[in-house]
Amino acid sequence: MNEAREQSLATIRRGLKRGPLDGTRRVELETRLAHPLRHLIPTRAQGSHSEQVAMWIRMAEYALATVDQVARPNDAPAAVAAFLARENLPTAIVMAPDAELAALPWESQSLLHIERRAARDGDQVSVTTAFAGIAETGTLMLCSGPDSPTTLNFLPDTHIVLLPTAWIVGSYEDGWDLLRATGEAMPRTINYITGPSRSGDIEQTMQLGAHGPLRLHIVLISA
Amino acid sequence: MQVTTQAFQRNAGAALHNPALQKALKNIKIGFVRKRAAAVAKLPEFEALREAGRELKNHVLDHLDFYLEQFETKVIESGGQVHWAQDAAEANQIVLEICQSVNARRVTKGKSMISEEIGLNDFLEAHGIRPVETDLGEYIIQLRHEHPSHIIAPAVHLNREQVADAFQAHHAPYGFTERREEPRALMDEARQVLRQQFLQAEVGITGANFCIAETGTTVIVTNEGNGDLTQILPKVHIALASIEKVVPTFEDVSLLLRLLARSATGQELSVYTTFSTGPRRAEDADGPEQFHVVLLDNGRSGMLGGEFQDMLRCIRCAACLNHCPVYGAIGGHAYGWVYPGPMGSVLTPQLIGIEVAGPLPNASTFCGRCEDVCPVHIPLPKMMRHWREQEFARHLIPMTTRFGLGLWAFVARNPKLYRLATNLGSWLLRRLAGGKGRIRSLPLARGWTAWRDLPVPQGRTFQQQWATRRENQS
Ligand code: SF4
Numbered sequence: 001m002n003e004a005r006e007q008s009l010a011t012i013r014r015g016l017k018r019g020p021l022d023g024t025r026r027v028e029l030e031t032r033l034a035h036p037l038r039h040l041i042p043t044r045a046q047g048s049h050s051e052q053v054a055m056w057i058r059m060a061e062y063a064l065a066t067v068d069q070v071a072r073p074n075d076a077p078a079a080v081a082a083f084l085a086r087e088n089l090p091t092a093i094v095m096a097p098d099a100e101l102a103a104l105p106w107e108s109q110s111l112l113h114i115e116r117r118a119a120r121d122g123d124q125v126s127v128t129t130a131f132a133g134i135a136e137t138g139t140l141m142l143c144s145g146p147d148s149p150t151t152l153n154f155l156p157d158t159h160i161v162l163l164p165t166a167w168i169v170g171s172y173e174d175g176w177d178l179l180r181a182t183g184e185a186m187p188r189t190i191n192y193i194t195g196p197s198r199s200g201d202i203e204q205t206m207q208l209g210a211h212g213p214l215r216l217h218i219v220l221i222s223a
Numbered sequence: 224m225q226v227t228t229q230a231f232q233r234n235a236g237a238a239l240h241n242p243a244l245q246k247a248l249k250n251i252k253i254g255f256v257r258k259r260a261a262a263v264a265k266l267p268e269f270e271a272l273r274e275a276g277r278e279l280k281n282h283v284l285d286h287l288d289f290y291l292e293q294f295e296t297k298v299i300e301s302g303g304q305v306h307w308a309q310d311a312a313e314a315n316q317i318v319l320e321i322c323q324s325v326n327a328r329r330v331t332k333g334k335s336m337i338s339e340e341i342g343l344n345d346f347l348e349a350h351g352i353r354p355v356e357t358d359l360g361e362y363i364i365q366l367r368h369e370h371p372s373h374i375i376a377p378a379v380h381l382n383r384e385q386v387a388d389a390f391q392a393h394h395a396p397y398g399f400t401e402r403r404e405e406p407r408a409l410m411d412e413a414r415q416v417l418r419q420q421f422l423q424a425e426v427g428i429t430g431a432n433f434c435i436a437e438t439g440t441t442v443i444v445t446n447e448g449n450g451d452l453t454q455i456l457p458k459v460h461i462a463l464a465s466i467e468k469v470v471p472t473f474e475d476v477s478l479l480l481r482l483l484a485r486s487a488t489g490q491e492l493s494v495y496t497t498f499s500t501g502p503r504r505a506e507d508a509d510g511p512e513q514f515h516v517v518l519l520d521n522g523r524s525g526m527l528g529g530e531f532q533d534m535l536r537c538i539r540c541a542a543c544l545n546h547c548p549v550y551g552a553i554g555g556h557a558y559g560w561v562y563p564g565p566m567g568s569v570l571t572p573q574l575i576g577i578e579v580a581g582p583l584p585n586a587s588t589f590c591g592r593c594e595d596v597c598p599v600h601i602p603l604p605k606m607m608r609h610w611r612e613q614e615f616a617r618h619l620i621p622m623t624t625r626f627g628l629g630l631w632a633f634v635a636r637n638p639k640l641y642r643l644a645t646n647l648g649s650w651l652l653r654r655l656a657g658g659k660g661r662i663r664s665l666p667l668a669r670g671w672t673a674w675r676d677l678p679v680p681q682g683r684t685f686q687q688q689w690a691t692r693r694e695n696q697s
Contacts, residue, residue, distance in 0.1 A: 005307035008520045012288045015527030021289050033437050036472035039275045042268045118508040121422055137492040146506040150455050154448050172477035186438045188503050188510050192496035197448040201360035201378050202386055202406040204254035212448025
């Protein structure tokens with residue numbers, strides 16, 4: 001449908017009363033793309049790091065996620081097992097095949113049954129990390145890749161995320177900077193997740209667990 | 224979709240007499256309106272962000288050709304494909320051919336107003352492909368063979384009993400034989416039925432809230448996660464976008480995201496905001512093997528440089544619907560096509576012609592609330608007035624109205640005659656009221672007084688008061 005393309009572009013240019021952009025204007029726009037400008041960033045996203053962590057927790061809970069905190073990475077498996085026991089949830093876990101997750105002492109939790117793979121229908125509980133936490137809205141930022149399949153974020157009823165507080169940033173823009181700084185190509189899928197799945201489509205009464213997880217639980221790791 | 228915009232007055236009359244609809248519409252005020260106000264109050268920068276949002280969208284529209292070409296280049300670089308469509312027929316054909324290329328029998332769909340605009344479901348069905356809507360509201364209305372009555376809450380016109388009826392009628396094959404009415408139970412039922420559809424579909428079709436030129440990324444925003452299951456499980460992901468959805472960078476999207484959910488549902492951010500770039504990478508364990516973007520024009524390029532260009536700033540938040548007294552009274556179906564409320568009253572005449580959509584720009588009290596809440600400051604009332612002027616200029620207004628307006632204009636240009644007429648008029652109205660403050664039914668204006676009482680003119684006319692005031696001052 002190249003004709004459609006040419007027709008749209010021609011009509012746009014006719015409306016704007018000019019031809020294709022070239023010269024300095026074009027260079028300016030290319031620069032704007034190569035060096036993105038930040039717009040106004042809300043003050044709430046600009047506090048000290050400890051303020052950002054506090055804000056992240058407050059906002060995530062406001063979005064109906066639940067948050068536990070542990071001091072060290074090695075405490076995380078016990079926290080996960082405790083959460084599952086408290087909520088009376090199955091102990092079979094499907095876990096992201098991520099090296100840092102694998103390095104944690106899961107064998108200390110003998111009740112947990114762990115498989116490391118993408119999610120399938122029928123999986124009840126998933127455990128993943130996140131790329132970052134975004135304080136201004138209590139949002140998790142997850143990037144797809146071989147070690148973090150996207151299905152884990154959506155198919156199971158319960159999604160548990162392990163997040164070091166050091167990975168919490170203030171604003172969405174801080175998250176993009178962090179991603180660009182990795183120097184890697186844009187992942188296929190980036191998920192911002194703010195609370196568990198929900199719908200208000202029946203009489204505007206909010207119900208959790210529409211298609212994605214009913215529960216979103218985060219284990220924050222302080223050190 | 225059948226267009227019934229011309230029957231607006233009759234549709235609206237029926238809507239006012241529909242008790243189920245009237246009950247459902249009350250939910251909007253408790254839900255969206257209050258929540259938006261609370262979310263806006265929590266973000267002191269909101270007004271400044273609105274200004275920035277308007278400037279950003281204006282910048283994009285002024286360079287739309289450039290950003291579209293950049294977006295296309297980046298989609299292709301990341302392994303995706305871009306298809307341009309002039310109109311609904313071309314867009315439908317493109318989607319059909321992609322589906323046929325993978326022998327698709329079933330497609331799941333995330334919520335997309337573009338899909339409604341091009342009538343995609345009917346088209347696919349006519350070609351033997353079964354489209355399944357997965358947004359809960361869209362799913363409900365698909366079962367009822369209806370169209371959305373709201374751009375973000377498609378089933379807002381329904382009550383739980385009606386949802387229960389629809390599920391009871393359709394879910395027996397999935398093992399649900401008992402009628403349930405609790406919203407929780409209804410939702411669980413839909414979740415189980417639709418989960419199977421997600422897993423069986425060969426193609427997943429979503430809309431796109433934004434297209435990012437920097438990287439060729441499409442963005443969807445949902446609360447349910449249905450859009451995500453739609454696009455990560457099947458082999459093929461098709462994103463339907465209209466051309467004005469392009470934005471330059473992630474920073475620019477961040478700005479608009481701060482406006483969108485707060486204006487729409489009063490959330491700080493929707494639960495899921497998903498950025499998709501190309502197909503799955505070689506090492507990925509999941510994700511679609513093919514990624515297609517359909518860029519639909521459908522008359523939008525022709526809005527640039529004209530009096531309706533500003534409408535292309537719209538980010539489809541629905542705040543203008545939620546705050547519109549006309550929408551609140553009659554709901555979305557009365558508008559007779561895909562886009563209802565103030566944004567629909569401006570956009571619909573552009574997309575399907577003022578000849579058929581003429582009644583819509585007239586469905587306004589000009590109270591101005593839509594413009595007050597629009598996150599990108601679209602001057603909706605002004606644009607509705609433009610349409611009315613065009614309608615008048617093109618002689619699309621009925622003779623009686625033209626005659627009435629002509630008569631009024633003649634009288635208004637003759638001060639003596641005007642004074643005589645207003646004095647006579649207010650005297651007559653007071654006589655008709657018989658001492659009461661309001662008139663229940665006015666001869667020749669029963670269409671108006673059927674729904675409200677006419678207040679009787681109090682005291683003297685403006686001209687009389689003005690004259691007295693001038694005398695007292697001199
Ligand atoms: S016109 Fe403004 S308020 Fe209405 S949907 Fe579009 S962006 Fe939202």
